[in-house]
Amino acid sequence: MREKVVALFADAEPFKGSDDVDARLYDGFFSDADKATMKIIQQTKPQNLPALDLTFNDGRLKELLFRFRARNYPNTLDDTEQRRWLQHRQEALSAERVQSYVLQLESLYNLHEGRSREDRAVESAV
Numbered sequence: 001m002r003e004k005v006v007a008l009f010a011d012a013e014p015f016k017g018s019d020d021v022d023a024r025l026y027d028g029f030f031s032d033a034d035k036a037t038m039k040i041i042q043q044t045k046p047q048n049l050p051a052l053d054l055t056f057n058d059g060r061l062k063e064l065l066f067r068f069r070a071r072n073y074p075n076t077l078d079d080t081e082q083r084r085w086l087q088h089r090q091e092a093l094s095a096e097r098v099q100s101y102v103l104q105l106e107s108l109y110n111l112h113e114g115r116s117r118e119d120r121a122v123e124s125a126v
Contacts, residue, residue, distance in 0.1 A: 021064050021067070025064075031057045034056055037056060038061070041054070046069075046073040049073060050076050066084075
């Protein structure tokens with residue numbers, strides 16, 4: 001059994017990180033100070049979120065807060081932030097990005113062809 005597991009992971013490509021904070025959400029744990037700051041965000045009324053002047057230790061959190069507001073409370077965004085959010089969505093859903101995602105899924109399917117559990121996981125994602 002051990003040999004099978006080792007062989008399975010030996011064939012796997014190394015993990016490629018992402019610059020996107022959503023994809024990096026689980027890159028590491030947040031500090032206690034950042035958790036306390038996130039608690040402030042949770043307790044703040046949506047209309048007051050733009051006025052918060054918060055400092056984060058983790059570089060992901062500033063962008064995550066912006067995206068949280070954009071997704072859940074778009075009316076709290078000013079004109080500049082609305083344009084920024086629109087640009088982010090256009091980039092995330094561009095034809096090139098969608099095509100790249102489909103190619104990655106096809107590559108995974110081909111890599112794991114014949115491995116029924118992996119095939120089902122990839123097929124369900126498509």
